[in-house]
Amino acid sequence: MITTKHLSFGYKSGKHVFSDLELSLPKGSIVGLLGRNGEGKTTLLKNLYGQLFSKEGEVDVLGFTPRERKVAFLQQVYMLPEEIHVPQMTIRRYFDISAPFYPTYDEAVAQELIDVFGLDWKMDLKKISQGQKKKALIAFALALRVPLLLLDEPTNGLDIPSKGEFRRAVARYLGEDQTLVISTHQVRDLEQLIDRVVILEKGQIYCNESIADLSEKLYFGPIPSEDQARALYSEPSIVGTVGILPATGEPTEDTFSMELFFNAVVSQRDALLRIIHSSSNPNI
Missing domain, CATH: 3.40.50.300 (P-loop containing nucleotide triphosphate hydrolases)
Structure with a gap:
């Protein structure tokens, strides 16, 4: 791909x-x-x-x-x-001009998304808010x-x-x-x-991993005081210390946290590598 x-x-x-x-x-x-x-x-x-x-x-x-x-x-x-x-034109006109270039465009999906986003085909793209403009083009992108x-x-x-x-x-x-x-x-x-x-x-790809694989190898969530010494990454929060631990293999209700993972990769990359290095992905 x-x-x-x-x-x-x-x-x-x-x-x-x-x-x-x-x-x-x-x-x-x-x-x-x-x-x-x-x-x-x-x-x-x-x-x-x-x-x-x-x-x-x-x-x-x-x-x-x-x-x-x-x-x-x-x-x-x-x-x-x-x-x-x-350009200064209605949403309808923009779709009508642009869509024919894309053979896979689906008008039914476009109509549904215009309704979902609370837009009207007659809206002038130059006169609506930035958020409405973005929603119109997101609708166009998905309809393609x-x-x-x-x-x-x-x-x-x-x-x-x-x-x-x-x-x-x-x-x-x-x-x-x-x-x-x-x-x-x-x-x-x-x-x-x-x-x-x-x-x-x-300037490099530091991580290219599926979230499913990361979730199997890492635990994300509250870090009890007795586990803080082995945390791969931790940070304070309003509910106490949260962070990342090596997964134990036991089921957990806590889910993958992209914010915690990103902060950890930036600040503690080597510690994470020791856990996820078993992946065959060469970009890790």
């Missing part, structure tokens, strides 16, 4: 955003692309979409080289940027039914009810054969959706 080999990219300043980056993502997954500000999450998405061209290395997406911008490739991929710029969706900070600008509507819409309308890559800082907004986590740190 997505493979990069020895990918390097930098802007005119000469500094590389990432160097020799290796990434492989499977078909039919919802991927959370995480990283601190300036780590290159948006840059990576644009390389995958063919908006930016790497200095070195290879990028393969759906069997295409994105930088070639072939029509057959562009018809199968859609990227929704964080900053939205829209393309094999690969790239969403850059999709929940930024959405109010709390709209974030819930977004999660439910993705869960309902994303097909099993579709792959969704979401670059986000809002990990709590998307934690229930994502089934694979990729962390970009210091």
Whole structure:
């Protein structure tokens, strides 16, 4: 589905955003692309979409080289940027002009999503709020039914009810054969959706693991005082110390915490590696 080999990219300043980056993502997954500000999450998405061209290395997406911008490739991929710029026209007109380029577009899904998001086809994209604009384009993205969706900070600008509507819409309308890559800082907004986590740190992929595998190897939740010495990562909270421990294999009601995991990878990567290094994934 997505493979990069020895990918390097930098802007005119000469500094590389990432160097020799290796990434492989499977078909039919919802991927959370995480990283601190300036780590290159948006840059990576644009390389995958063919908006930016790497200095070195290879990028393969759906069997295409994105930088070639072939029509057959562009018809199968859609990227929704964080900053939205829209023309002065109604939502209906925007869909009517843009949708014919994508053979998999589903008008019935579009209608349902417009209703779910509380929008009206007659709304002028230039005159509605930023949150409404984002919901309109999220509806468009999901209605396309393309094999690969790239969403850059999709929940930024959405109010709390709209974030819930977004999660439910993705869960309902994303097909099993579709792959969704979401670059986000809002990990709590998307934690229930994502089934694979990729962390970009210091120009490298520090983690590329399924949440199911991580949950088998790690415990996330409250850390009793007697267990704090063996915690892989811990931090204070209003309910006491929470963190990550090696899993014991016993059933637990606590669930994977993307926020805890991200904080742990950034600050205590080596400790986590000792636990999850058994994975065959070369990106760990």
